[in-house]
Amino acid sequence: MMELLKQFQKKRNNFLKILFLFLFIFFYSTQKSFAKVFSDLLELNGSFTQGGLLFGKTNYKNKIFFNEKEVFVNKSGDFILAIGRDEKLENLIIIKGLKKNETHKIQISKRKYKIQRIDGLPKNKVTPNEEELKRIRNESKIISISKNKFLNKTLYKSGFIWPVKGIVTGKYGNQRILNGQPRRPHYGLDIAAASGTKIISPSNAEVSLIMEDTFFNGKMVILNHGLGLNSIYSHLKKIHVKEGEQIKKGDLIAEVGSTGRSTGPHLDWRINVYNIAIDPELLLLDQPEF
Numbered sequence: 001m002m003e004l005l006k007q008f009q010k011k012r013n014n015f016l017k018i019l020f021l022f023l024f025i026f027f028y029s030t031q032k033s034f035a036k037v038f039s040d041l042l043e044l045n046g047s048f049t050q051g052g053l054l055f056g057k058t059n060y061k062n063k064i065f066f067n068e069k070e071v072f073v074n075k076s077g078d079f080i081l082a083i084g085r086d087e088k089l090e091n092l093i094i095i096k097g098l099k100k101n102e103t104h105k106i107q108i109s110k111r112k113y114k115i116q117r118i119d120g121l122p123k124n125k126v127t128p129n130e131e132e133l134k135r136i137r138n139e140s141k142i143i144s145i146s147k148n149k150f151l152n153k154t155l156y157k158s159g160f161i162w163p164v165k166g167i168v169t170g171k172y173g174n175q176r177i178l179n180g181q182p183r184r185p186h187y188g189l190d191i192a193a194a195s196g197t198k199i200i201s202p203s204n205a206e207v208s209l210i211m212e213d214t215f216f217n218g219k220m221v222i223l224n225h226g227l228g229l230n231s232i233y234s235h236l237k238k239i240h241v242k243e244g245e246q247i248k249k250g251d252l253i254a255e256v257g258s259t260g261r262s263t264g265p266h267l268d269w270r271i272n273v274y275n276i277a278i279d280p281e282l283l284l285l286d287q288p289e290f
């Protein structure tokens with residue numbers, strides 16, 4: 001009798017061991033499912049989709065080309081790739097290494113974007129006059145310089161959190177029709193919250209630009225997270241940081257407002273790699289651990 005019981009227990013223990021092993025492999029593989037190792041020269045992490053951001057790793061001595069454009073690789077072999085809203089579905093990464101060259105085809109999944117209608121905007125905010133156009137051009141030049149500022153740091157490795165708690169009222173990529181007129185797609189994430197709600201820095205950063213009164217964005221802040229990655233905060237009520245300041249993830253940067261082209265208090269949050277806007281929601285979802 002005792003012998004039978006022992007045998008049964010042994011079998012049961014073996015079964016549990018195998019079960020735990022399976023569970024471990026299952027969870028481990030799902031955790032790592034977004035990491036793609038292409039070769040000993042290339043590893044990519046992140047969202048392989050339109051609007052996604054890819055974090056790459058290679059030997060720092062290698063040269064990386066993304067669709068024929070050279071990408072900066074830092075001393076640790078880090079680099080980042082932005083997949084635009086309408087990026088083609090097959091992209092090429094060419095690695096020129098010391099000993100060998102490699103070409104990888106990176107498959108990107110297609111996104112569907114919604115059409116969003118916004119009515120009741122002041123007429124001049126949809127169709128600006130000559131003088132306002134001049135002002136808009138000047139402001140966008142300053143904004144563009146800030147977006148393209150090169151910073152050889154990987155502050156983004158501190159990870160990203162939501163800058164404000166609120167209701168998402170506008171998604172990345174939405175096609176926009178303002179007062180009945182088709183306009184450029186929306187590249188930000190609109191988060192509605194009460195006027196004066198605190199906005200924190202989602203990641204470690206250097207404050208790149210402060211503008212107190214722009215035509216479209218109202219009061220705005222641009223943060224630089226390194227290697228071309230920057231984040232943009234618009235329609236602010238109040239700004240709590242200064243240009244050049246080094247800030248940490250979670251630090252207070254501003255307050256939600258409704259300045260510029262806005263129909264109510266909300267934060268327009270954008271993330272760019274230089275001029276290419278990516279989807280902040282995807283970044284929050286698919287960020288690797290550094």
Ligand SMILES: [Zn+2]
Nearest residue numbers: 170188190268
């Ligand atoms: Zn917006």
